[in-house]
Amino acid sequence: MRLTLADSVNVTIDDTSSSIVYSPASSWHASSVPCSTCLAPISSIALQGTWHDGTHIIPTVDADDLPNNAVSPSPTPSTATGGDADKGKKGDDNDKKDGDDDDDDDGGKGKRDRSGRHRWRRRPRRSHLLPRQDSSSDASSNPFFTPNFDSDDAGFVDTPVSAQLSFTGSAVYVYALIPLGAAPANSTPTFMNLTFLLDSHPAGIYQHSGTASASGFLPSQPIFVQTGLPETPHNLTVQIGPDSVLLLDYILFTKTASGDAETSSTTPVSSSSGAPGAQETGSGTGSPAPSVGPGTSNLCV
Structure with missing residues (x-):
């Protein structure tokens, strides 16, 4: 006699997976690509040594704010x-x-x-005219510089920064590296201000502020957990608030994998996903939901 067994499978989507859509591309940087304005944790604290740095900057300095664009004053x-x-x-x-x-x-x-x-x-x-300055050097050292419109220009438009994943499963977990220090002036923010949308509905927020007395980063911490979902297709969106950052490590979701087996078999289903950067691991009846990492978290239920 054969029975159909339904086992839970955890699917890990690494930050490098093409399954994750990063928008806009200019606001995201893979850790494998040199970036002068990105935060720089050590690679050993991230899954497979990689992460994506998403930074939502409201630019406050553009070309017309630099001294080399000063205009000679008109006569008195x-x-x-x-x-x-x-x-x-x-x-x-x-x-x-x-x-x-x-x-x-x-x-x-x-x-x-x-x-x-x-x-x-x-x-x-x-x-x-004041002495000329090299605007390119300003741009490389100040993440708040933009060659386009900044926040005091009428044509400025703030572009939302987000990461998006579509999946089919009953639970989803988002893991990130947590900056512990406070950001100096005119440097990349360490403040985390995240909003989560599940199927286009608000699903929770996560906030974390660094302190001046701390430094370094916490290794992968769960910053969003949602369980008890219907086993149907879902869409998860992580939005990064203005002047905040997300070091996305990986996303994990749980799904049910069905297969035929002998009644005496207790071997959980295990397979690998076809998507690059994704890995499935058998988990029997499923893993307990991890608690959310340090910071302020509010899940919408």
């Missing part, structure tokens, strides 16, 4: 009233030629009118 405007300002523009040039100015002032000197106020006088053009 006249304080005279009425038509004196206009007459004064020509008075200094013409007075030397005919000895007569149009302002009836001090005999053609062209310096003051009868009110005693200085009129407009042409001055030699001088450069008031």
Whole structure:
């Protein structure tokens, strides 16, 4: 006699898997690619030594904020009233030629009118530009620099930063590396401010702030856990809040794998997924849900 056994299988999706959609690509950096503004934990604390650095930066510095784009100030405007300002523009040039100015002032000197106020006088053009700076070096050292619009420009649009995974299963777990230190000014944030959507519905939040007295990173910690899901297709989205970061290590979900076996067999189902970066491991009746790592977590049920 043969029975159909249903065993739970854990499927691990590494950060390098093509199953995870990172958006926009410019806000995500694989740990295997050099990045001057990314956080840099040691690879041994991550699954398979890799992670994806997702940073949601609100840029506050662009090209027009740099000194090399300063504009020479215009000449000091006249304080005279009425038509004196206009007459004064020509008075200094013409007075030397005919000895007569149009302002009836001090005999053609062209310096003051009868009110005693200085009129407009042409001055030699001088450069008031500050020393030039290399904007490219600023861009490489300051993650808040952008060559496009920054937050004080009318054309600025804040692009959402997210990671997305579609899966079929009854539970899902998200693991990340946790920055422990506080970020200095004008450096990549270490604050984690994450919102989770499951099937387009709010499913929870996770927040963690580093402290000035700490440093380093915690190895893979569960930052989102959702169990008891119907065994149907689901879509998980992790949104990164403004001026915060996510070091995504891997995502794990549990599904049911059915197979024919003898009644005496207790061997759990084990196989490998076809998606690169994904691995299935038999777990018998399933693994207990891990507790969420340090930080503030609120799951929507």
